[in-house]
Amino acid sequence: MNGKEFFEYAVKRDIRKITGPPCDWLKTYNLRSWGFRRYDKTEKAYSSFKIGDVFVFHSMKQEYLPADPGIKTGIIGAGILSDKRIIDREPPDGAFTPEGYRPIKIYFSEIWFFGNTDNIKNESIADKKRKGMNYMLRDIYNLTNNIISFQEMRDNNCAISTQGAVSKIAPEKAIRLMKLVDSKLH
Numbered sequence: 001m002n003g004k005e006f007f008e009y010a011v012k013r014d015i016r017k018i019t020g021p022p023c024d025w026l027k028t029y030n031l032r033s034w035g036f037r038r039y040d041k042t043e044k045a046y047s048s049f050k051i052g053d054v055f056v057f058h059s060m061k062q063e064y065l066p067a068d069p070g071i072k073t074g075i076i077g078a079g080i081l082s083d084k085r086i087i088d089r090e091p092p093d094g095a096f097t098p099e100g101y102r103p104i105k106i107y108f109s110e111i112w113f114f115g116n117t118d119n120i121k122n123e124s125i126a127d128k129k130r131k132g133m134n135y136m137l138r139d140i141y142n143l144t145n146n147i148i149s150f151q152e153m154r155d156n157n158c159a160i161s162t163q164g165a166v167s168k169i170a171p172e173k174a175i176r177l178m179k180l181v182d183s184k185l186h
Helices: 003-010 022-031 040-048 125-130 133-143 150-155 171-184
Strands: 015-020 033-036 054-059 074-086 104-113 166-168
Touching: 003 074, 003 171, 015 171, 022 033, 022 054, 022 074, 022 104, 022 125, 022 133, 033 040, 040 104, 040 166, 054 104, 054 171, 074 150, 074 171, 125 133, 150 171
Parallel strands: 015 054
Antiparallel strands: 015 166, 033 104, 054 074, 074 104
């Protein structure tokens, strides 16, 4: 699916944003999935997800690594939901996430990141951590490079909330946001 096809598809679907730190987005890049912690709000949201829903990926400040002012925050990609399940015995990721930490899983059939993904080796987060902080930071810089900034979203009247792990975006705002996403896919 190219950018134009994605835009036409997305504006007919529910649009949600997922918020997480850059290391977790590197896992999504590798695994084509996302995990949520078990909270009432995330479980309620999860029960409303439908196959085919569109998610935009909001990268926030770092959670596991030292703060780095050079890493940008904003929308870094998008994906189309293909499956969802709860993994009762979720294994640890070998880097930051202990066993069972994010058992509510969603999977993507299509996924796009706006950054310099040609410069990112598709490997586990544990392998990246073993190669060192500079290696991981290089991949984070590449992944978060070509973001949709909060200023761009404000300028186009489609700013998302930075709060919460997941939230649905109002339809009128979602269309304006999808135009920005579309512009990053070309």
